[in-house]
Amino acid sequence: MKRPRVVSERKRAILERSPPPSNRSRPHFWLKDESRREIEEALAGTGPLPLYISKTAEAEMRNHSVSSGNQNLEAMGLLLGDVFAHSKKSYTVVKNVVTTDLQASGVSVSFHRNGFETLFDRLDEADFDYVIVGWYHSHPGYTCFMSPKDIETQRRMFREDFHFAVVLDPLKLQIEAFTLYGEGCISVPFAVYWEEHEDPYGRKKLSLKPR
Amino acid sequence: MTTRISVKNAETGSSVEMELEAENTVEEIIESAASYWEVSPGAYVLRRGKAVLRGQSTIVEAKIREGDVVELIPDPEGG
Numbered sequence: 611m612k613r614p615r616v617v618s619e620r621k622r623a624i625l626e627r628s629p630p631p632s633n634r635s636r637p638h639f640w641l642k643d644e645s646r647r648e649i650e651e652a653l654a655g656t657g658p659l660p661l662y663i664s665k666t667a668e669a670e671m672r673n674h675s676v677s678s679g680n681q682n683l684e685a686m687g688l689l690l691g692d693v694f695a696h697s698k699k700s701y702t703v704v705k706n707v708v709t710t711d712l713q714a715s716g717v718s719v720s721f722h723r724n725g726f727e728t729l730f731d732r733l734d735e736a737d738f739d740y741v742i743v744g745w746y747h748s749h750p751g752y753t754c755f756m757s758p759k760d761i762e763t764q765r766r767m768f769r770e771d772f773h774f775a776v777v778l779d780p781l782k783l784q785i786e787a788f789t790l791y792g793e794g795c796i797s798v799p800f801a802v803y804w805e806e807h808e809d810p811y812g813r814k815k816l817s818l819k820p821r
Numbered sequence: 822m823t824t825r826i827s828v829k830n831a832e833t834g835s836s837v838e839m840e841l842e843a844e845n846t847v848e849e850i851i852e853s854a855a856s857y858w859e860v861s862p863g864a865y866v867l868r869r870g871k872a873v874l875r876g877q878s879t880i881v882e883a884k885i886r887e888g889d890v891v892e893l894i895p896d897p898e899g900g
Contacts, residue, residue, distance in 0.1 A: 614853040615840045617825070622834030686899050692834075720898045726866060726873045729894075733831075734871070741834045747899035759900035766861040767895040770833065 622741070627694040629658035629701055630803035636811075638668065638802050640778075640785045649799050658701035661774050661787050661800035665810045667691075667707045668802045671778060672785075674709060675748035679780035684719035686712055686747040690733075690740040693772040702743045702772045703803075708732040718759070719747055744774035754779050754786035756795040764790050774798065826885060828854045828867075829892040836890075841880050848876035854893055865893045 629635075637649035652659055663671075671687065678685035687709030693702050710725035710732070721729065733740070745768065747760070754777040756764065764775055768790070775788045775795065788795040804810050822843070828850065829836040837857060839850065847867055855862035867874040869891045874883050885891070 611844050612842055614842075614845050614850050616837045616853060616857045617840055618838045619857075620836050620838075684899060686897065688895070688897075718898070718900045721896060726868070726894075727871050730868050730871045730873075733894075739834070740831075742831045742895060745895070745897045745899075747897075757900045759898060763864075763897045763899065766864040767832065767897055769860070773832065 624693050624695050624700060626696065628696055629694070630662050630703075630801070634806065635662065635801040635803040638785050638800070640672075640783045645799070649801060652799055653801055656697060657699050658696050659801050660789070660798045661702050661704070662803045663689075663704040663776070663787075663800055664706070665802055665804040665808060667704045670707050671746045671776060672780070674707075675746075675750070675778040675780040678712075678714065679748060679750035682716045682750055683712075683714040684716065684748050684750060685709070685714070685778075685780075686719040686721070686745065688729075688742050689744040689746060689774065689776065690736055691743045692738075692741055693743065700772055702774060704743060704774075704776075705738065705740070706736055707746060708736070716750060743772060744768050744776065746776040746778065748778045748780055751779065751781040753782060754784045756788050761790075761795055764788070764795055774800075776800075824880060824885065824887050826850075826888070827890045829890060830854070830858055831892050831894050832860075833858070841885070843879065843881050845880050846876065847874040847878050847880070847883055847885075850874075850880075850891070851876070851893065864896055866896050868892050868894055 637646040691704040710729035711722040
């Protein structure tokens with residue numbers, strides 16, 4: 611019996627596109643002051659950061675990790691987005707996240723074996739041609755780092771330069787993004803961005819027109 | 822007789838055209854795709870629409886037909 615045979619491949623092109631502008635991007639508010647300053651400086655520079663996360667995706671990850679953390683459980687999901695290039699550098703944009711029922715404890719997490727149909731429903735609800743650009747999970751109360759199991763997951767599934775792992779600690783209010791580097795992972799700077807029509811930090815002035 | 826399907830790699834957006842025989846299993850589809858993209862086959866599930874395709878099913882049992890598009894989805898574990 612013959613094994614399945616790959617006869618052709620169609621690669622996805624990386625489009626040239628400007629990253630989210632600095633007036634609609636900011637460091638995450640769970641970051642320490644030093645990290646926030648570094649990201650603010652990088653946002654004021656010319657090149658893109660390696661990773662941009664939409665305010666919507668950030669809020670969903672954070673809320674998921676907080677609600678699970680209140681039960682001393684880890685949270686987890688997939689990062690949906692795309693990869694772009696600008697100034698000869700590639701960068702990743704996370705537009706949304708998806709998750710489903712989990713098999714979780716305070717120190718481990720995976721998708722529940724009966725949860726895939728819900729996960730696929732949510733993938734189908736994405737209103738864009740997504741790439742799964744990484745995953746997020748939480749460490750309730752034991753800080754942000756990549757454990758040996760996390761690094762193994764990153765090696766097995768998320769080994770491209772544009773793949774990232776976001777780790778949140780909802781009890782210590784910490785967040786960090788990682789990518790593979792050598793035998794392990796390194797922390798990478800990222801920004802939270804929002805669309806022009808959004809105003810997540812209430813910065814737009816109210817326009818009160820006289821009647 | 823062979824069946825030709827498209828396998829999408831959800832992690833890169835790339836896809837391959839794959840030729841199958843009736844006796845081929847879902848597990849073999851995952852292994853062939855994973856081998857082609859040099860990733861670990863045990864770390865993925867295969868979906869067609871909203872359904873998970875189970876590993877030991879043949880393509881006949883899984884009702885995979887000419888022109889179907891299936892997608893390789895990562896199944897991460899964190900700790």
